[in-house]
Amino acid sequence: MPSRISDVFRAHPVHLHQKQYLDFNSVKELPESYAWAKFNNDYPSSVASSKEESVPVIDLHHPNALTVMGHACRTWGVFQVINHGVPEDILHQSLREGKNLFSLPMQQKLKAARSPGGISGYGVARIAPFFEKLMWSEGFTIVGSPLEHAQQLWPHDYTGFCDVIREYKKEMKKLAGRLMWLVLGSLGISKEDLKWAGPRGDFSGAAAALQLNSYPACPDPDRAMGLGVHTDSTLLTILLQNNTSGLQVLKEGSGWINVPPIPGALVINLGDMLQILSNGLYQSVPHRAVVNRTQQRLSIAYLYGPPDSVLISPIPKLVGPACPPIYRSVTWTEYLQRKAKYFNRGLSSVRIHATKNGLQDVNDKIV
Numbered sequence: 001m002p003s004r005i006s007d008v009f010r011a012h013p014v015h016l017h018q019k020q021y022l023d024f025n026s027v028k029e030l031p032e033s034y035a036w037a038k039f040n041n042d043y044p045s046s047v048a049s050s051k052e053e054s055v056p057v058i059d060l061h062h063p064n065a066l067t068v069m070g071h072a073c074r075t076w077g078v079f080q081v082i083n084h085g086v087p088e089d090i091l092h093q094s095l096r097e098g099k100n101l102f103s104l105p106m107q108q109k110l111k112a113a114r115s116p117g118g119i120s121g122y123g124v125a126r127i128a129p130f131f132e133k134l135m136w137s138e139g140f141t142i143v144g145s146p147l148e149h150a151q152q153l154w155p156h157d158y159t160g161f162c163d164v165i166r167e168y169k170k171e172m173k174k175l176a177g178r179l180m181w182l183v184l185g186s187l188g189i190s191k192e193d194l195k196w197a198g199p200r201g202d203f204s205g206a207a208a209a210l211q212l213n214s215y216p217a218c219p220d221p222d223r224a225m226g227l228g229v230h231t232d233s234t235l236l237t238i239l240l241q242n243n244t245s246g247l248q249v250l251k252e253g254s255g256w257i258n259v260p261p262i263p264g265a266l267v268i269n270l271g272d273m274l275q276i277l278s279n280g281l282y283q284s285v286p287h288r289a290v291v292n293r294t295q296q297r298l299s300i301a302y303l304y305g306p307p308d309s310v311l312i313s314p315i316p317k318l319v320g321p322a323c324p325p326i327y328r329s330v331t332w333t334e335y336l337q338r339k340a341k342y343f344n345r346g347l348s349s350v351r352i353h354a355t356k357n358g359l360q361d362v363n364d365k366i367v
């Protein structure tokens with residue numbers, strides 16, 4: 001069982017899959033192009049963790065929330081939050097809209113297909129080219145207004161979807177700003193230390209995308225993979241999952257740990273930009289999604305990053321002679337381009353003390 005991150009994150013060669021849209025519901029047997037098991041040991045049934053460890057659950061109303069969050073960020077890079085202030089109604093409505101979307105006939109979904117080189121729309125996971133086998137999932141990405149794609153999906157009835165998505169994004173933006181100050185506060189960082197958070201410190205210029213994911217029931221779940229291991233390129237990601245398990249995080253020394261759905265809770269992942277900002281004190285968490293035989297799993301990821309063109313570098317307060325900056329400054333736009341090219345070596349590609357070839361494996365992460 002690989003329990004070290006370095007054992008799992010191999011350099012994935014790039015695979016140019018024929019663009020494949022599988023109508024998952026019509027498939028009775030796992031197609032060979034989706035069977036991961038024979039090709040490496042990074043498939044679900046080979047790597048279940050035997051340890052009884054669980055991702056911290058943080059009550060945002062608790063007076064100790066900041067301290068507990070600091071510990072969770074240092075040791076896990078992921079936690080769940082409850083009492084987060086987002087109305088349960090809007091969580092349910094968003095999942096329902098996601099379910100409706102993925103239930104549409106394939107030819108309808110393809111009307112809103114992500115164009116080559118495009119960002120928004122329906123399609124396979126963006127990280128697919130870095131894996132040899134295809135993933136048992138479909139996705140829908142929303143950047144900016146959902147209107148154009150919603151009109152393609154539901155020409156006569158798109159306002160319901162748009163209203164819910166707009167409301168959801170508004171709630172997520174508010175929560176993400178709050179979480180940022182808790183995470184940064186746990187490092188001793190205050191509003192004066194981060195000018196790009198804006199004059200009110202509300203991260204008004206922050207950039208974000210919404211990623212809806214569907215993992216259909218799978219005829220051979222032990223040999224399939226919903227979403228391959230990756231870290232998010234974000235500052236942080238707020239993830240809503242329906243009542244079906246599937247998300248797993250990789251914990252150094254422990255292996256894959258399930259992140260079970262808790263009704264009303266949201267999962268928070270730290271991303272690569274926060275690792276840069278915190279000079280490696282807080283690390284982005286490798287995660288993946290596995291599938292099951294009987295139930296469709298849905299998730300909605302709010303991918304939250306800094307304003308596109310702001311140069312992000314380790315916060316000056318966190319560097320000094322004893323801990324020099326590990327990363328050079330980089331905008332989110334540049335970082336996303338690097339991630340699209342180098343994938344799991346994205347962070348290493350902006351390290352200041354890089355190896356001779358300019359790159360290090362992502363897992364030479366600072367511990």
Ligand SMILES: O=C(O)CCC(=O)C(=O)O
Pocket residue numbers: 211213227232239241246247287288289298299301
């Ligand atoms: O579906 C999940 O639980 C994970 C989704 C995810 O990691 C992503 O969209 O980046």
Ligand SMILES: [Fe+2]
Pocket residue numbers: 230231232287301
């Ligand atoms: Fe992710």
